[in-house]
Amino acid sequence: MSEQEQFCRSIRVYRALVRLYPAKFREEFGEEMEAAFARLLEEQPDRGRGFFVLTRPWRIVLIELVPTLLREHVSAASEAGETGLRSPRLRKVVRFALASLLPAAGYVTLLGWTLRGREVFLLTMFFLLTGSGMMLARGRGWACSVGAVIGAMLAVALFVVVTGLTEVTNPNIILLTPLLAATAGTLALILATYVRLVMEGVSLRAA
Amino acid sequence: MSDPSPSSVELRILLALSLAPLHGYGIMQEVARQSGGEVAMGPGTLYGAIKRMLKAGWIAQAAGGSGQDPRRTARYRLTPAGRAAAHQGARGLSQIVELAVRSGILQTRAQR
Numbered sequence: 001m002s003e004q005e006q007f008c009r010s011i012r013v014y015r016a017l018v019r020l021y022p023a024k025f026r027e028e029f030g031e032e033m034e035a036a037f038a039r040l041l042e043e044q045p046d047r048g049r050g051f052f053v054l055t056r057p058w059r060i061v062l063i064e065l066v067p068t069l070l071r072e073h074v075s076a077a078s079e080a081g082e083t084g085l086r087s088p089r090l091r092k093v094v095r096f097a098l099a100s101l102l103p104a105a106g107y108v109t110l111l112g113w114t115l116r117g118r119e120v121f122l123l124t125m126f127f128l129l130t131g132s133g134m135m136l137a138r139g140r141g142w143a144c145s146v147g148a149v150i151g152a153m154l155a156v157a158l159f160v161v162v163t164g165l166t167e168v169t170n171p172n173i174i175l176l177t178p179l180l181a182a183t184a185g186t187l188a189l190i191l192a193t194y195v196r197l198v199m200e201g202v203s204l205r206a207a
Numbered sequence: 208m209s210d211p212s213p214s215s216v217e218l219r220i221l222l223a224l225s226l227a228p229l230h231g232y233g234i235m236q237e238v239a240r241q242s243g244g245e246v247a248m249g250p251g252t253l254y255g256a257i258k259r260m261l262k263a264g265w266i267a268q269a270a271g272g273s274g275q276d277p278r279r280t281a282r283y284r285l286t287p288a289g290r291a292a293a294h295q296g297a298r299g300l301s302q303i304v305e306l307a308v309r310s311g312i313l314q315t316r317a318q319r
Contacts, residue, residue: 021251025258032231033250035280039232040250060249068251075258 010041014061020069022076037061145192152188156181213265213296216256219246221265221285221293228269228284231257257283265289 014037018030040057160177213221223229223237235248260266266289269282285293307313 025254029254029258032280033254036231036235036250036253040235056247057249060247061251064249064251068249068255071255072251075255 021072025072145189148188148192149185152184156184213292218296220256221289224285228282230280230282265292
């Protein structure tokens with residue numbers, strides 16, 4: 001393989017790696033990253049030693065690849081949470097789903113770690129934590145309710161997976177899933193309505 | 208300015224740009240030169256930092272950066288906010304160095 005062919009092949013492989021970055025980042029900087037990599041290849045001291053020799057530019061790229069990919073994807077995900085969802089309503093739903101999922105996940109963890117027969121305590125914790133999550137998210141409007149139900153469904157899914165992997169239950173946890181989902185959804189809806197009443201107050205239409 | 212204190216990678220880039228506007232590869236070269244070849248920055252690290260610093264307003268694209276360049280690479284320049292951030296970052300580091308010298312962990316050139 002000639003030196004030029006090695007160069008072109010390296011660029012093609014790097015171009016494929018750049019495609020792993022989030023689309024927006026790639027659109028903004030992909031071409032420049034490729035150009036910078038090409039310059040690195042052109043000016044490397046061990047140029048011409050073959051594609052499979054791990055040359056200095058490739059060592060740098062491979063060392064930084066995973067951390068930078070993770071960083072950019074996390075950054076893109078958080079930006080999507082802020083601005084990427086075009087519908088403001090959908091943004092609210094996602095925000096409340098996250099707001100209610102996090103404390104609900106805490107509840108599931110507690111449930112797994114504490115003794116049986118303390119359901120009342122755990123249920124209170126669930127209400128307190130989920131409620132405070134939604135309060136912190138400044139729950140308003142229907143999105144608060146939808147988000148809370150989605151959060152509760154995700155928490156149930158998490159609970160089923162955690163319990164399914166760690167315990168043998170009778171009846172089987174999978175059979176109980178619809179009941180759990182319905183209960184959690186209803187509780188979340190009641191809680192969300194309560195939070196909305198607290199946050200928005202009760203408004204009566206003038207006669 | 209969203210973050211008043213730059214990371215070590217960002218500080219190195221700010222210092223590299225304090226001399227003149229540079230394109231991406233130029234920044235990588237300057238960082239390597241300033242660190243005596245100890246710091247090698249790849250394109251992923253560099254452009255991730257550039258993205259954050261553009262957002263923070265520490266750097267900006269230099270005018271006429273890619274006009275004649277067939278690779279269409281932009282040049283970046285330091286902004287006044289970037290200079291202030293570099294100052295703050297460098298001052299923080301110098302305080303740590305002073306502390307290390309006072310506690311005997313680091314020796315100054317005069318002490319060696």
